[in-house]
Amino acid sequence: MGASDSGGSDGCIVEASAWLCDIPVETVRTDAVQSFVKQETIFVRVRTKGGTEGVGYSYTIGNGGAAVLSLLRTQLLELLVGLDVDRPEHVWSTLFSSTRATTVGVLTSLALAAVDTAVWDARCRRADVPLWKAAGGARDRIRLYDTEGGWLHLGTDELVAHALATKERGFSGVKLKVGKPGAHEDLERLRAVRAAVGPGMDLMVDANQSLTSAEAIRRAALFETVDVMWFEEPLPAEDVSGHERLAASTSVPVAVGESMYAIGQFKEYLHRGAAGIVQVDVARIGGITPWLKVAHLAEAYNVQVAPHFLMELHVSLVCAVPNALYLEHIPQLRAVTSAEIRIEDGHALAPDAAGIGIAWDPDALEAHAVM
Numbered sequence: 001m002g003a004s005d006s007g008g009s010d011g012c013i014v015e016a017s018a019w020l021c022d023i024p025v026e027t028v029r030t031d032a033v034q035s036f037v038k039q040e041t042i043f044v045r046v047r048t049k050g051g052t053e054g055v056g057y058s059y060t061i062g063n064g065g066a067a068v069l070s071l072l073r074t075q076l077l078e079l080l081v082g083l084d085v086d087r088p089e090h091v092w093s094t095l096f097s098s099t100r101a102t103t104v105g106v107l108t109s110l111a112l113a114a115v116d117t118a119v120w121d122a123r124c125r126r127a128d129v130p131l132w133k134a135a136g137g138a139r140d141r142i143r144l145y146d147t148e149g150g151w152l153h154l155g156t157d158e159l160v161a162h163a164l165a166t167k168e169r170g171f172s173g174v175k176l177k178v179g180k181p182g183a184h185e186d187l188e189r190l191r192a193v194r195a196a197v198g199p200g201m202d203l204m205v206d207a208n209q210s211l212t213s214a215e216a217i218r219r220a221a222l223f224e225t226v227d228v229m230w231f232e233e234p235l236p237a238e239d240v241s242g243h244e245r246l247a248a249s250t251s252v253p254v255a256v257g258e259s260m261y262a263i264g265q266f267k268e269y270l271h272r273g274a275a276g277i278v279q280v281d282v283a284r285i286g287g288i289t290p291w292l293k294v295a296h297l298a299e300a301y302n303v304q305v306a307p308h309f310l311m312e313l314h315v316s317l318v319c320a321v322p323n324a325l326y327l328e329h330i331p332q333l334r335a336v337t338s339a340e341i342r343i344e345d346g347h348a349l350a351p352d353a354a355g356i357g358i359a360w361d362p363d364a365l366e367a368h369a370v371m
């Protein structure tokens, strides 16, 4: 279901539609609190009066996608008609203003992200520039770390083998999930990987919000002994005070952001010194427009950005801003795209194509569509 109109300038949207694809996971992914069941991928396509198309998307890791699609189809798409893709701030604020009853919230942010990324895709295509240049163009490549070999269900031997293979591939970091029932289990796994890869490889850990503040403080002290680069989502995201206490107690940077849905949440963390690394997720924050604001806010606090997941889109955003640290390597779009991100010497290269830089395969998108 979509909406259409033919008035306005060449950048004005005359047609907008949305649909949902289920994209299977490429790897079994488990952490301390959940499994990644499937990527529910919410797509938005806009077409301008001048004939340019833009495709954007957001996602869930297994449920709620139909609710996001419903918000788009019943409310947001019809507001898009007549708005100008060359004015993403205007489009975003117009839609946001219409969702007062459901903001700030997960479903609205995911819906706005699907729209906003489609708008940026069309805007960049109209200007014939790639997103990473349109949004700032700070660098043309970014270091990668891998997460696909660090899931919690994997045995220590598997973690070690994956980490060594990742090092061999030229990546400079690997992330391991933590949050085993016993702190000693986490530590033994980390020690084995550190012993195998040596001191030059970055090791990140991620507890997926599973710990209490007291337990996180205890484990951070253990993790310091294996030189951990960051401690990700140690506590529930709403426990800002807990993160603040943890950050004050450890030399390991505290990394947060994948479970935050508004700029103000990042401001609170940064203002209180509760975040050492910001992991803003372009879908969960509501799109490229607010993602860039969070990245620039972090820069003002001298904090670096290492976004969560969605490497196929985040590669362009981390290359746009000056304070990017790393890109997370979790391939997820191979089933619905005709080209992968380019990797050289452990770095992801910014895509050259005009738009958001993702080569969708129309037939595959159709084959995976469920709503």
Ligand SMILES: [Mg+2]
Residues within 6 Å of the ligand: 206, 208, 232, 233, 258, 308
């Ligand atoms: Mg995480």
